[in-house]
Amino acid sequence: MKIAVVQTNPVTGDIEGNLRRADALISACPGADVYVLPEMFSTGFVMNPADVAEPSAGPSLLWMREKAKELNAAVCGSVATAVELFTFVNRMYFVEPDGTTTVYDKRHLFSFAGENQSYAPGDKRVVVTFREARFLLEVCYDVRFPVWSRCTGDYDVALYVASWPVKRRRAWDILLQARAIENQCFVAASNRVGEDDSGIAYNGGSVVLNPFGEPLTSAPEEEEGVAVAELDLEWMKNYRQKFPALADRDHFHIEQDILQQ
Numbered sequence: 198m199k200i201a202v203v204q205t206n207p208v209t210g211d212i213e214g215n216l217r218r219a220d221a222l223i224s225a226c227p228g229a230d231v232y233v234l235p236e237m238f239s240t241g242f243v244m245n246p247a248d249v250a251e252p253s254a255g256p257s258l259l260w261m262r263e264k265a266k267e268l269n270a271a272v273c274g275s276v277a278t279a280v281e282l283f284t285f286v287n288r289m290y291f292v293e294p295d296g297t298t299t300v301y302d303k304r305h306l307f308s309f310a311g312e313n314q315s316y317a318p319g320d321k322r323v324v325v326t327f328r329e330a331r332f333l334l335e336v337c338y339d340v341r342f343p344v345w346s347r348c349t350g351d352y353d354v355a356l357y358v359a360s361w362p363v364k365r366r367r368a369w370d371i372l373l374q375a376r377a378i379e380n381q382c383f384v385a386a387s388n389r390v391g392e393d394d395s396g397i398a399y400n401g402g403s404v405v406l407n408p409f410g411e412p413l414t415s416a417p418e419e420e421e422g423v424a425v426a427e428l429d430l431e432w433m434k435n436y437r438q439k440f441p442a443l444a445d446r447d448h449f450h451i452e453q454d455i456l457q458q
Contacts (some may be wrong), residue, residue, distance in 0.1 A: 198330050198428040200354070200383075201229035202403040203274075204416035206391030210249050216260045218421070226423040228269055230328055232405060234274025235358050235403075236337045237287065237387040242360035243277055244315050246285035250277040253288075261292040269294045271327050271407040274360050274387070275303065275336050277316075285316050289334050289358060291325050299325040301334035304344050312338075322451070324352045330430055332356050333382075340386075344451065348380035353430055355407045357386040363398045372401060374410035380407045381437050383428050386448065390419055408433055 203222055207215040223232050237244060239257040240249045251257055256437045265272045271293050278288040286305040302319025306312040319320055323334045323347065333352040337359035339345055346355060355376055361369045369388065377384040384406040389399045403416035405426035413426035437443060 198227040198231075198326060198328060198354075198430055199424045199425055200233065200385045200405060200416075200428055201226060201423050202385055202387040202405060202416055203232055203234045203238075203423050204311060204401050204403040204421055205235055205238055205252065206385060206421050207235070207238055207389060209243065209394040210257055212239045212249070212251075215239045215241075216285040220260070220324045222421060222423050223264060223268070223272070226425060229268075229270055229425050230432045231271045231273065231332070231356075231385070232264075232268070232355055232423075233358060233385050233387040233403075235271070235387045236275045236360045237277055238274045238358075238389070240277055241389075244311055246277045246279070246315055247283070250279040250285045252279055258290055258292070258298070261290055262296050262298070265292045266296070268273055273334070273358070280317070286319065287312070287316050287336055288398060289336050290329070291332065291334060291356075293327060299323060299334070301336070303336035303339065304345060305338045307338045323434065330354055330428070335359060340369070340376060343376065343379065344449065346376050346380065347446065347449075348379060348382055349446070352382065353433060354383045354385060355380065357384065359386065359388040360393075360399065361388045363400045363404065366402055370404075373404065373406060376409055377406040378410045381433070381440075381443055383413075383433065385426075390421060404440065408436060 299322035414424040
C-alpha cells in the first residue's frame with residue numbers, strides 16, 4: 198500500500214486555480230494507491246461558506262472522481278460543502294477509482310476561529326476499506342480529541358487533512374505522533390503551506406508516520422510538494438499481535454447527540 202500526502206498552497210476562493218495546482222502535483226507523482234489533500238484544498242479554510250461552498254456534486258468532487266479514475270487510486274481531502282439551504286459542512290471525501298465516494302463531515306469544529314458558527318458538525322465516525330486497508334477519516338481539529346480517534350481494532354491507517362497554522366505547528370507534530378503510538382496505526386496527514394487572505398501563515402508538516410510515531414516520509418517545509426511512503430500492513434498486524442496494547446484499552450460509548458445541542 199503506497200500513500201501520498203499532497204501539500205498545497207490554496208488561494209482563498211480560487212477553486213479553478215487550486216484544482217489546477219493540485220492536479221499538477223498529483224500528476225507528477227503517479228503510482229500511489231491513496232492521495233491525501235489538505236483541508237478545504239480547493240478554497241482554503243474559509244469562514245464564509247455561503248460565498249464558496251459547493252453542492253455535493255460540485256467541481257472539487259468531480260475533479261477528485263476524474264483523478265481517481267485516471268490514476269487508479271483513491272483521492273481524499275475536505276471541501277466546504279452546502280448540504281441544504283444555509284447549511285454547510287466541512288466534508289471529507291474519499292473517492293475510489295470506480296467513483297465510489299465515502300464522506301465524513303468534520304465533527305470537532307474549531308470554535309476558536311468561529312468554524313462552529315459557519316458549519317454544522319458531523320455526528321458519524323467513518324472508516325472506509327480500500328485495497329484491504331481500513332482508513333479512519335479525520336479533519337484537522339479532530340486530532341486533538343483522542344476518544345474520537347481511538348482505534349477499537351477497526352482501522353489500520355488514520356488520515357488527517359488540515360489547515361494547521363505555523364503558530365500551533367508543534368502541537369500538530371506531537372498530536373499526530375501520539376495518535377499513531379496510542380492506536381498502533383499508520384498516520385498519513387496532509388497540511389497546507391503559504392498564507393491565507395487573513396494573514397495566517399502555514400508551513401506544512403505533511404507526513405506519514407509508522408505505529409511508533411516515526412516518520413516514513415514528509416513533504417518539504419514551507420513548499421508545495423508530494424511525499425510517498427510504503428505501508429507494510431502485515432508488519433503492523435504482527436506488531437499489534439505481539440504487543441496487544443489495544444486489547445487493554447478503555448471501553449466507552451460516544452453519544453451521537455451533538456446535532457441537538
